[in-house]
Amino acid sequence: MKADQIHFIRTELDRCANMREQKQRIKQLKKFKTCHYVPVYRGNHIYPDSDEEFYVSPMPLGKPDNQSFLGILNDELWFGCGLTEKEAVALEIQLECQFESIRQYAMALNDDMAHIALYSRGLDLWQRQKNFCSKCGTRNHLESSGHKMVCENGHEQFPHIEPAVIVLVSKGDQCLLGRKHTWPPNVYSTLAGFVEAGESIEDAVHREIYEESNVRIKNVTYFGSQPWPFPSSLMLAFNAEAVSDDIRLDDEMEDVRWFHKDELIKWAKDGSIILSPRFTVANNLISHFLGKRI
Structure with missing residues (x-):
């Protein structure tokens, strides 16, 4: 087994980091590009019984402020949508499936979907752990399309690795x-x-x-x-x-x-x-x- 066969690292997804601060550009692209919205709750996704992939919605889910721009794959935009408990339960009832860990389904996902699942999981867990600023204790809010936290006093925090x-x-x-x-x-x-x-x-x-x-x-x-x-x-x-x-x-x-x-x-x-x-x-x-x- 070669190093380039390591799971979760092979993908054609372009993270488009330069676009994260360009809210208007992303908003315009949403109007004429196909968009995919991945619901995430506590780092977990929904895996319908009839499908090997995790559930992806063609429409935004949850609050707009909780949408994280993941990048562009095959000329289509991908977003992670962090849901509240209430929103997650409602989606589970609608789809008749529960949010589950990627551990059980990792080998069933193709390279791109496995990467996106892990990517959206990591962002979601980081966002949920950083409701308050570690420097001054004031409440954080998401910026940079979900890739940066900024508190009321302007302190910035980025995903922790x-x-x-x-x-x-x-x-x-x-x-x-x-x-x-x-x-x-x-x-x-x-x-x-x-x-x-x-x-x-x-x-x-x-x-x-x-x-x-x-x-x-x-x-x-x-x-x-x-x-x-x-x-x-x-x-x-x-x-x-x-x-x-x-x-x-x-x-x-x-x-x-x-x-x-x-x-x-x-x-x-x-x-x-x-x-x-x-x-x-x-x-x-x-x-x-x-x-x-x-």
């Missing part, structure tokens, strides 16, 4: 996988953690692996990245080689162990272990190591 590193550590035909206490039984994945303040990405890779496993690494190479708004991460994926193989757990991890390629393929196939879902960059890293999709 938390960088996290995720690493496939190998030693010959073995790779290092672990599981946290809170995960479902038998689930294993690559080791990962957030980049800390004042820390480089490279330092974060070495620190996280050592903290969670006691393993020292070398030859760290960049693999790719994946947007991960659950709620606001950006996953930065790496491969690395182990210098040592003596494992010691920290409090966060329930288990960390070395898996041989042959064992990993066999156990994943018979269900003895459960690996990260196919839409995750962790799965890409493991599949790349094994030389086959798993």
